[in-house]
Amino acid sequence: MNSTIHISEQKEQVEKQVWEILGEVTDPEVPVLTVLDLGIVREVKINGNALHGWSLEIVITPTYTGCPAMDMISMNIRFALLQEGFTNIKITQTLSPVWTTDWMSESGKKKLKVYGIAPPHYSQAVCTPDAFQQEEAIQCPRCDSFNTRLVSQFGSTACKALYQCVDCKEPFDYFKCH
Numbered sequence: 001m002n003s004t005i006h007i008s009e010q011k012e013q014v015e016k017q018v019w020e021i022l023g024e025v026t027d028p029e030v031p032v033l034t035v036l037d038l039g040i041v042r043e044v045k046i047n048g049n050a051l052h053g054w055s056l057e058i059v060i061t062p063t064y065t066g067c068p069a070m071d072m073i074s075m076n077i078r079f080a081l082l083q084e085g086f087t088n089i090k091i092t093q094t095l096s097p098v099w100t101t102d103w104m105s106e107s108g109k110k111k112l113k114v115y116g117i118a119p120p121h122y123s124q125a126v127c128t129p130d131a132f133q134q135e136e137a138i139q140c141p142r143c144d145s146f147n148t149r150l151v152s153q154f155g156s157t158a159c160k161a162l163y164q165c166v167d168c169k170e171p172f173d174y175f176k177c178h
Helices: 002-022 069-083 106-115
Strands: 041-049 053-060 088-093 148-152 160-165 171-175
Touching (some): 002 041, 002 053, 002 069, 053 069
Antiparallel strands (some): 041 053, 148 160, 160 171
């Protein structure tokens, strides 16, 4: 019984360490965001023990089906864990449930705005295939004006739309609702 408690405590410590490591892994397309800011880490599974080694499985969900950054994100997660001494690592991508901008951290949304990307609305007024034909006001991340216009349904990546502020004239990406 005593050894079971000890192993359980070790496992909790390892899990805490893994989450801390994941909190340092950034998105290659938006380097101010970590994978935890994005909310793409769905689960951390830990098996094994300190004596025989820990086996990790990190379950992630892409922000967009077919997102080309997922291979790089998986590789960066693996490298970060390897640097901390973990060697038995499995990265699993799951499409269900589908990622939503609701999974993003509030801190991540603030980081996006500072970086110059309009964060997704806290509560999407419209999130349908016709979302960008509606009169949804997207706030400019530079001057905070709502006097903006859609330029293209696709911005620098497929998960973003390109807008322009009518007031300050600056173009900016908007993280689309998902």
